[in-house]
Each structure stands twice: as C-alpha cells, then as structure tokens.
Amino acid sequence: MTETRPAGAIPRPDPSAAATGASRLGRRARSLLLSDYFVLWLSLAYFLALLPFLPTLGTPANLANLLSNMWPLLVVAIGQTFVLTIAGIDLSQGSVAGLTSVVGAMLLATAAPAQVLSNAPIWGVVLTEAGGPLAGVAWGTALGVAAMVALAALIGLANGAAVAVLRMPAFMVTLVTMIAVGAFAIWLTQSNNIRELPEDFVALGKGTLVSVYFGERAEPQIPRRQLHDFVTWPMLIALGVAVLAHVALNRTVFGRWVFAVGVNRTAAEISGVPVRRVIVAVFVISAVCAAIGSVLYTARLETGRPTLGGGNFLLDVIGATVIGGTSLFGGKAKILWTFFGVLFFVLLSNTLNLMNLSAFHIDMVKGGVILAAALLDVARTRMSRGAAP
Amino acid sequence: MTRLTSLAAGAALAALGAGSFGSAASAATICFAFQDLETEFWVAGHQAITTTLTEAGHTVIERNANEDANRQLEQVRDCIAQGVDGIILIPQDGESATTIVAEAQDSDVPIAVFNRPPSDLSRGIVVVADNATIASQAVDHIVAKALEAAPTDATLNALIVVGDLGDPNAVGRKDGFYAAIDKHADRFNVIEVASQWDAATALANLEAAVTATPDIDLLFTSSDFLFPTIRSVFEPRGMWKKSGDEGHVWMAGLDGDATACQLIKDGYVDATGVQDLYFEAEQSMSAILAAIEAGETQPNQVIEDPGFALTSDNLAEREMDMWGCVLLAAGFLNK
Numbered sequence: 032m033t034e035t036r037p038a039g040a041i042p043r044p045d046p047s048a049a050a051t052g053a054s055r056l057g058r059r060a061r062s063l064l065l066s067d068y069f070v071l072w073l074s075l076a077y078f079l080a081l082l083p084f085l086p087t088l089g090t091p092a093n094l095a096n097l098l099s100n101m102w103p104l105l106v107v108a109i110g111q112t113f114v115l116t117i118a119g120i121d122l123s124q125g126s127v128a129g130l131t132s133v134v135g136a137m138l139l140a141t142a143a144p145a146q147v148l149s150n151a152p153i154w155g156v157v158l159t160e161a162g163g164p165l166a167g168v169a170w171g172t173a174l175g176v177a178a179m180v181a182l183a184a185l186i187g188l189a190n191g192a193a194v195a196v197l198r199m200p201a202f203m204v205t206l207v208t209m210i211a212v213g214a215f216a217i218w219l220t221q222s223n224n225i226r227e228l229p230e231d232f233v234a235l236g237k238g239t240l241v242s243v244y245f246g247e248r249a250e251p252q253i254p255r256r257q258l259h260d261f262v263t264w265p266m267l268i269a270l271g272v273a274v275l276a277h278v279a280l281n282r283t284v285f286g287r288w289v290f291a292v293g294v295n296r297t298a299a300e301i302s303g304v305p306v307r308r309v310i311v312a313v314f315v316i317s318a319v320c321a322a323i324g325s326v327l328y329t330a331r332l333e334t335g336r337p338t339l340g341g342g343n344f345l346l347d348v349i350g351a352t353v354i355g356g357t358s359l360f361g362g363k364a365k366i367l368w369t370f371f372g373v374l375f376f377v378l379l380s381n382t383l384n385l386m387n388l389s390a391f392h393i394d395m396v397k398g399g400v401i402l403a404a405a406l407l408d409v410a411r412t413r414m415s416r417g418a419a420p
Numbered sequence: 421m422t423r424l425t426s427l428a429a430g431a432a433l434a435a436l437g438a439g440s441f442g443s444a445a446s447a448a449t450i451c452f453a454f455q456d457l458e459t460e461f462w463v464a465g466h467q468a469i470t471t472t473l474t475e476a477g478h479t480v481i482e483r484n485a486n487e488d489a490n491r492q493l494e495q496v497r498d499c500i501a502q503g504v505d506g507i508i509l510i511p512q513d514g515e516s517a518t519t520i521v522a523e524a525q526d527s528d529v530p531i532a533v534f535n536r537p538p539s540d541l542s543r544g545i546v547v548v549a550d551n552a553t554i555a556s557q558a559v560d561h562i563v564a565k566a567l568e569a570a571p572t573d574a575t576l577n578a579l580i581v582v583g584d585l586g587d588p589n590a591v592g593r594k595d596g597f598y599a600a601i602d603k604h605a606d607r608f609n610v611i612e613v614a615s616q617w618d619a620a621t622a623l624a625n626l627e628a629a630v631t632a633t634p635d636i637d638l639l640f641t642s643s644d645f646l647f648p649t650i651r652s653v654f655e656p657r658g659m660w661k662k663s664g665d666e667g668h669v670w671m672a673g674l675d676g677d678a679t680a681c682q683l684i685k686d687g688y689v690d691a692t693g694v695q696d697l698y699f700e701a702e703q704s705m706s707a708i709l710a711a712i713e714a715g716e717t718q719p720n721q722v723i724e725d726p727g728f729a730l731t732s733d734n735l736a737e738r739e740m741d742m743w744g745c746v747l748l749a750a751g752f753l754n755k
Contacts, residue, residue: 090501092501224515224516
C-alpha cells in the first residue's frame with residue numbers, strides 16, 4: 032500500500048522511518064561486533080587514529096618490529112585458544128616455555144662456562160665445557176627441538192589427565208604445574224642462563240628469508256639499519272602452526288568435539304564425544320605450542336633461560352587470546368580471532384612504548400584493555416544468543 | 421623534580437661538571453633501557469643519567485623492561501625503529517646484554533652498557549666495576565677482624581650471600597670473596613646462600629642456612645640491598661649486634677649504598693665495596709655522546725671503575741667518596 036501526499040505539502044518526519052534508521056544502525060553495530068573481523072577493524076582504526084601523532088608507527092622498521100614481536104606470542108596464544116575453547120585455562124604455559132628453553136639449550140649448547148654453571152645439577156651429567164650432547168651432531172637442532180616438544184607434550188599429558196580423569200579444575204592443576212615446573216627449571220641451572228647456542232637454532236628465532244629496502248640504492252652496501260626483515264623463519268613457523276591449528280579446530284571432527292566439550296561437557300559425553308581424550312589432547316596441544324613458542328623466544332634471545340615465560344607473559348598470552356574474541360566461557364573460538372587478537376595486543380604494546388609510557392602504565396593499560404575485551408565477550412555472547420533463531 | 425632527582429642530579433653534576441655533556445646545539449636522542457629500579461644503586465644511577473642528559477639538552481627515551489629480557493629486547497628494537505642516536509643499557513643479565521648489544525650494533529646504533537656487563541665484553545661500550553678486587557678488599561677487612569677476634573686454633577664459619585650468577589657482577593663478587601677467604605683457607609668453613617638478586621629468595625635461603633649453622637662468624641653479601649633482609653633474619657636470633665658487642669657477626673657488602681653507609685656508622689656492618697656510581701654514569705654518558713659526535717656506530721671499549729672498600733677503619737677519611745654516604749648526608753633515608 033502506498034501513501035499519497037498533496038502537492039506542496041511539507042513532508043513531516045516519519046517516526047517509523049527514524050526508528051527503522053536507528054534499528055538499521057543498531058543492526059550494523061551488532062553485525063560489526065559479531066563479525067569475525069571486528070578486532071582487525073579495531074586494530075586498523077587504532078593504527079590510523081594514532082598514525083598522525085606517532086609518525087614512527089608506520090615506518091618500515093617499526094612494522095618489521097611489530098611482526099617480529101607477533102610470531103612467538105601467536106604460537107603460544109594458539110595453544111591457549113584450544114584450552115579456552117573447552118572452557119579451561121592453562122596457566123602452566125610460561126613455565127613450560129622456561130623448562131623447555133633450558134632443556135633445549137642444555138642439549139644444544141656448543142660450550143658452557145664452568146664458572147657460571149658448575150653448581151648446576153646438569154653440570155657434568157648433560158652439560159660440560161664442551162657443550163651439550165647434541166652439540167655438533169648431525170640434525171642436532173632438529174633433535175633438540177623434538178626433545179623440547181616431547182617434554183612439553185608429557186607435561187601437557189599430565190595436566191590433561193588430571194583435568195579429564197581426576198576431574199580437577201584446570202585452574203588448580205595448571206597453577207600447580209606452573210609452580211612446580213618453573214621451580215624445576217630454575218633448579219636445573221640454579222637460575223643461570225645457557226648461552227652459546229648453535230647458529231641454525233638461533234636462525235629459527237632470528238633468521239630472515241626476505242628483507243626489504245625502501246628508497247634508491249645510492250651506496251653499494253645498504254646499511255643494515257635500512258634493511259627491514261619481512262619474511263622470517265619465526266613468521267613461517269608461526270603461520271604454519273596457525274594453519275594447522277585452524278584446520279584442526281575448524282575443519283575436523285576433533286575440532287567439533289573440542290567445541291562440544293566447551294559448550295556442554297555433559298551433553299558432549301551423552302552424545303558420544305570422547306571427552307576425556309579431547310581434554311587430554313587439548314592440554315597436550317597447549318603445552319606443545321608453549322614449547323614451539325619457547326623455541327622462537329630462546330632463539331631470538333640466543334639463550335636458554337629458566338625464567339622465560341615469567342613476569343607478565345601469561346597476561347600477554349591470555350590477554351591476546353581473549354581480545355581476539357575467544358570466549359572465556361568456552362565453545363567459541365577461531366584461530367583467525369587469535370591472530371587478530373595478537374596483532375592488536377602487539378600493536379597496543381608497541382604504541383604504548385612509542386608514547387614513552389612507563390612499564391607500569393603500560394601494564395595498567397593492557398590490563399584495562401583485557402578487562403574491556405572480557406566485558407565485550409559477555410556482550411557479544413548475549414547478542415549472539417539474542418540473534419539466534 | 422622529586423627530592424631524589426634533585427639530589428642525584430645535583431651530586432652527579434657537581435662531580436662531573438655541567439658542561440661535560442654537550443649543549444642543546446648538538447642535542448642527541450638517547451634511549452635509556454633499564455631492567456628495573458629495584459635497588460638504591462639503580463635508582464640513583466637512573467636519576468643521574470636521565471637528569472644530566474636532559475639538562476644538557478638531550479632527549480632521553482626511557483624504557484623499563486620490568487625484569488623481562490625479552491621485553492627489553494623488544495623495547496630496544498622499538499628504540500632503534502624510532503631512530504635514536506645512541507642507547508644506554510642496564511641489562512637484565514650478561515647473556516641478554518650480549519644479544520642486545522649485537523642487535524644495536526647490527527643496526528648501526530652505538531650502545532653503552534652501564535654497570536652490568538655483557539658476557540661478551542668485546543662489543544659495545546662497557547662500563548663496569550672491578551667487582552672481584554672491590555669485593556676482596558672489603559672481605560679482607562672483615563677476615564682480618566674476625567681472625568683477630570677469634571682464638572688462633574678456631575675454625576670460623578664464613579657465609580656468602582651469592583647474587584644471580586647469570587650476572588657477571590655476581591660472579592666477580594663471589595670470586596673476590598673467595599680470593600680473600602682462600603688466603604686463610606684452613607681457618608674458614610664457607611656456607612653459600614643463593615639470593616638470585618631477590619630479597620624473598622635470600623630471606624628463605626638465609627633462614628635455612630642460619631638454622632642449620634647458627635654460629636656464623638663472618639658474612640659477605642654480594643649486594644648492600646640485602647642488608648635489611650639479613651637484619652630480619654639475624655635480629656630475632658640475637659645475631660644483629662654492633663661491633664664490640666658479644667656475638668657480633670663481622671659483615672661486609674658491596675655497592676656502597678646509603679643503607680650500608682648508615683650501618684657502618686652504627687657499627688653493625690664493618691665494610692662495603694664501593695662502586696663509583698657517578699664515575700660510571702659519567703663514563704657511560706660521555707662515551708656514548710662522543711661516539712655519536714664522531715659518527716661511530718659500533719664503538720667497543722671497556723671502561724673499568726676501580727672502586728674501593730669503605731671500612732670502619734677508613735670511614736672518617738673516605739666517607740664522602742662513597743655515593744651512598746653522599747645521599748645519606750643529604751637525608752636520603754629520611755625521605
């Protein structure tokens with residue numbers, strides 16, 4: 032039915048049209064909030080908003096730094112994503128990173144100073160002045176990395192078994208693991224770091240495959256400062272892990288089981304999902320991701336460190352995952368979201384550094400952003416339930 | 421400006437001369453990356469460097485890594501991306517220092533490491549105290565006093581609170597302690613207590629050690645900042661006594677902070693090895709500014725602070741040579 036209006040009559044605002052406009056705007060806001068790309072748009076908006084005030088932000092050198100800081104954190108956050116999806120939490124990722132860092136370094140080191148490490152229990156047993164048992168061995172780096180991953184998988188297995196079989200809360204289990212494994216790592220070297228790692232291992236954290244240079248080539252030798260890392264080994268490793276994780280979580284039956292356990296464990300059990308095995312597998316994945324992250328961190332620092340993964344490491348990992356949109360209530364996650372969450376988190380840290388804020392202010396802001404992300408998660412969960420038919 | 425800032429800057433500038441760091445005409449942007457400000461030494465060093473550079477017209481970008489080596493590496497990379505002219509670094513430990521120095525030099529940015537040296541001294545400007553010599557001077561003093569006070573055939577218990585051995589400073593201090601003790605190796609039974617440069621760790625380990633061996637005759641702490649921790653363990657056990665009192669434990673430390681100065685004056689502590697904080701700060705700043713001025717991107721130099729030991733015997737003559745006593749005289753502990 033159409034409405035006719037006399038010629039020359041002044042049109043009056045139609046309240047129903049205004050309501051329709053408001054409702055359209057509301058729908059758009061809701062669709063943006065529920066979009067898979069919400070955090071990406073947020074990151075872009077944040078980047079563009081700050082660019083006029085922080086010109087360094089968009090320089091190739093800074094962008095290369097941003098990328099370089101993303102990769103190790105992304106790998107660890109992917110592991111946490113799996114655990115959060117089953118409505119769990121893994122607080123032991125930091126200490127697993129520390130222990131595997133020490134174990135990898137003590138196996139791979141090409142030399143070690145007796146003056147520093149002679150009091151360590153590993154001295155003379157695994158590590159000597161000539162280095163670790165894999166020093167100079169063919170495929171030594173691969174074996175060392177495999178040992179790191181295998182050790183992490185064992186720790187993840189223990190965590191998962193305690194949660195799945197003994198039905199202990201994940202928070203408590205992983206808290207105890209965090210304390211015990213962290214202390215064990217420190218005891219192994221008596222809190223000392225192990226340096227002198229082989230070059231091929233260090234390349235895993237710092238190796239560059241493609242560097243870029245912007246500008247005319249005026250000199251035969253381009254200064255290193257003007258060459259910017261673009262494609263690196265950490266990037267390839269992290270993206271490889273991300274793709275595998277994406278396929279596992281979103282394209283396989285195992286992934287569906289993970290979501291089913293996160294949404295409702297009892298319903299999943301009744302439906303025939305092997306809940307215990309899924310929980311154990313998820314904690315193994317989380318620990319293995321922590322170990323791969325540890326490889327990248329250990330290699331970039333060129334040192335096996337028992338304290339790696341201490342301090343605010345967990346804040347960064349869980350924060351980045353939650354900011355991405357993975358629900359703390361379980362049953363809602365995507366690896367893409369975690370990727371965007373890590374991107375935003377690293378961008379946030381970088382911009383706060385460029386603003387010359389102190390470490391304390393930076394942590395306060397990060398904490399506030401994580402709180403906002405958690406509140407947003409609640410809002411999004413309500414909205415998506417409201418939108419469901 | 422806070423009182424401490426004025427104090428440290430004043431002391432530093434008085435010692436160095438305000439004109440030593442160039443004028444605003446040759447203003448440089450310096451990244452000052454430090455691991456934390458946990459002790460008096462680092463606080464005073466931080467204030468001396470930032471205030472002196474700022475007042476000389478240079479821009480200082482501060483980065484606090486909060487004791488996280490990975491974060492410090494990322495912060496230094498951010499500084500390099502910002503195009504700073506030079507970097508002054510207080511690293512978390514010797515190993516991360518080596519990595520960060522290499523990172524800066526590979527990017528053609530001159531870097532100076534203040535007080536905590538890299539495990540590889542061949543790269544970067546490294547300003548470091550001769551920890552072994554300073555420690556042995558301080559320990560020599562208490563060893564002589566302890567032997568003098570003990571029967572000639574007695575074996576004494578000497579306790580060392582060791583720092584984080586990933587830090588070359590801690591290694592040097594431990595070596596200095598043993599250099600002094602080994603001169604009378606047959607007279608001492610040594611007990612090692614790990615602190616990892618952490619007061620809580622030191623407290624737990626020291627309590628366990630003193631419970632196992634209550635009759636400690638001599639104690640050396642690898643850093644003065646642990647004296648309050650030592651007091652909290654010794655006092656309830658009746659071991660916190662002044663020199664001359666029955667049961668006094670001969671004690672020495674290293675750093676030369678205001679607390680140690682007060683304790684030496686009060687007679688609880690007998691000696692402390694002194695790092696010349698303002699000398700080290702001056703050397704770091706002038707070396708990095710000279711490198712920037714000369715366009716030198718990879719300067720390598722080791723600058724040693726000889727230091728000395730302030731003891732109960734030379735207190736009257738050398739008190740004001742110690743940075744902690746300067747701060748104490750200006751009311752630092754009454755803030």
